[in-house]
Amino acid sequence: MSGENLRQDWIDGMRVMLPLLPGTVPFGMIAGVVASNAGLDALAGIGQSVVIFAGVAQLASTQLMADAAPVLVVILTGLVINLRMAMYSASLAGHLSALPRGKRWLLSYLMTDQSYALSILRYTARPEMSLASKYAFYMGGAIPMWVVWLAATAAGYFLGNRIPASWSLDFFVPLGFLALVIPAIRDRANAIAALTGGTVAVLGWELPFNLGLFLAALAGVAAGYAVEALGSKPEENA
Amino acid sequence: MDKQTIWFAIILIGLGTFALRASFIEIGGRFALPAPVTRALRFLPAAVLSAIVVPAVLRGEAGTLYFGIDNPRLIAGIAAALVAWKTKSVLATLAAGMGTLWAMQALL
Numbered sequence: 001m002s003g004e005n006l007r008q009d010w011i012d013g014m015r016v017m018l019p020l021l022p023g024t025v026p027f028g029m030i031a032g033v034v035a036s037n038a039g040l041d042a043l044a045g046i047g048q049s050v051v052i053f054a055g056v057a058q059l060a061s062t063q064l065m066a067d068a069a070p071v072l073v074v075i076l077t078g079l080v081i082n083l084r085m086a087m088y089s090a091s092l093a094g095h096l097s098a099l100p101r102g103k104r105w106l107l108s109y110l111m112t113d114q115s116y117a118l119s120i121l122r123y124t125a126r127p128e129m130s131l132a133s134k135y136a137f138y139m140g141g142a143i144p145m146w147v148v149w150l151a152a153t154a155a156g157y158f159l160g161n162r163i164p165a166s167w168s169l170d171f172f173v174p175l176g177f178l179a180l181v182i183p184a185i186r187d188r189a190n191a192i193a194a195l196t197g198g199t200v201a202v203l204g205w206e207l208p209f210n211l212g213l214f215l216a217a218l219a220g221v222a223a224g225y226a227v228e229a230l231g232s233k234p235e236e237n238a
Numbered sequence: 239m240d241k242q243t244i245w246f247a248i249i250l251i252g253l254g255t256f257a258l259r260a261s262f263i264e265i266g267g268r269f270a271l272p273a274p275v276t277r278a279l280r281f282l283p284a285a286v287l288s289a290i291v292v293p294a295v296l297r298g299e300a301g302t303l304y305f306g307i308d309n310p311r312l313i314a315g316i317a318a319a320l321v322a323w324k325t326k327s328v329l330a331t332l333a334a335g336m337g338t339l340w341a342m343q344a345l346l
Contacts, residue, residue, distance in 0.1 A: 171294075179332065221279065225278035
């Protein structure tokens, strides 16, 4: 476990995160604008990016604050939107649970769709990675994401949204995930999982609290598991 | 909503979100997840990434889902998917997707 290799893991984590960062800039700026328009002071408007650090939840809860919704509704909305994080946590547990508590808590705090996706795909592709390598790779990507999100929220809060919507920079987000998911569809079970996830997300698109995404993830996982379980039986008996 | 209530909400959402993020990573050190759950979770990346991508690619001008082939995001998404499949390169996928989207927005 040489220091040189860990440095390389850290750099690799940063390098694969880089293309995913441009898409978060317009999104973060919108979160800042919405906070400013909702009448939050600078400390709360930007501080929520530090305390919550989850874009969709921040946008939804800020909007509810502006609408003077009951505080319990604001809190529950923010949490239901982030339910998928528990699935990410379960998926990463086998790889990262053995880290000391400080590192576990830090990487948990920094968990995003992006840091989860990049890390789990890397860990799966390289089963020989050491625990220290896995942590270095994760943090290499997660820290730049945190910095960019915070900077984008602050810029949006103070300057307003200076990026014209016609540039469609928000489209970088799905394109980045698309580039990750296509190579991840390695076999029939993964293809069915992706197909089911996409279909349920479309069907559940109008559900509140981002629940469509959570249900789509659950349904996709169940479908992939079912296909694998059914498909593997004849081979086991042969 | 007054300042104290706003901070109350922000801090509780922050703590709750941290608990969700840490949940199984913390539990995992003490109890192993049941084998079927671990097996099923191997499909989470494909399922959740597809669930993020598909509605975003189908989003039309009005902000609602639009399945027509004159939806620039849909065409750009298909072009990007083909490039992702052929090249496995994130940068090439981003270039193909954004290039197609911008070209179609300029033309339509």
